[in-house]
Amino acid sequence: MRNSPHAMISVPTMACGSTSDCDMLVVMLTTIILSFLAGVWGGNGIPHFVRGITKQDYPSALGSGPLPNLVAGWLALATTPLWLLWSPAADHPVAAWISGSLGVLAIGLFHAGPGAFGRSTGNRG
Template sequence: MWHVILLGFLGGLVGGNALPHFIRGITRQSYPNVLGSGPVTNLVGGWAALVVAALCLWWADLPSHPAAAFASVSVGVLLIGLFHAGPGAFGRATREPTSTRG
């Protein structure tokens, strides 16, 4: 069962990380990436990460322990989503919205 939890978590983490890169790549937008921030590098990096995530989830044999698999994949996706919504890999300067009320 530990291989299901570990590979499920890894598959969710890598797959959740792949989505913003792949989407930015196919919409031709820049996004920070280890290989560069251009659309092509994001597309290729996101695609490669989706392939790795699919392999992790396939090797995990998810049907053998469906509850543990669901939980571990969900936690992996949630954690990488919180990471992207928060500081991200390269940090980001946040701008507070200016209030128009007096």
């Protein structure tokens, strides 16, 4: 087993064919996973930030009022780039963009569907 410099997971060399194939696979998977999480993290920050600056209640981990939502949204948006800094996104920019976009879509569908904590926050026409 060989440890990849980009991730804290061990990959058996014989499963990939060669060490360089394994390294490329780990880098690609790391890019996809961390970019997806960046999309989810940043996309989740948007409704909280918007609810906070428009002084509306919305359920969040920090509380349901406008101020906790503003802080939660700002924190999410401010820390989203860290996910990309931790990933080797520059090695696979197209995969990073697609994966990040799918992360934003996933959290958007969550907020548009069941919403945070399964509660509706307004009229659904």
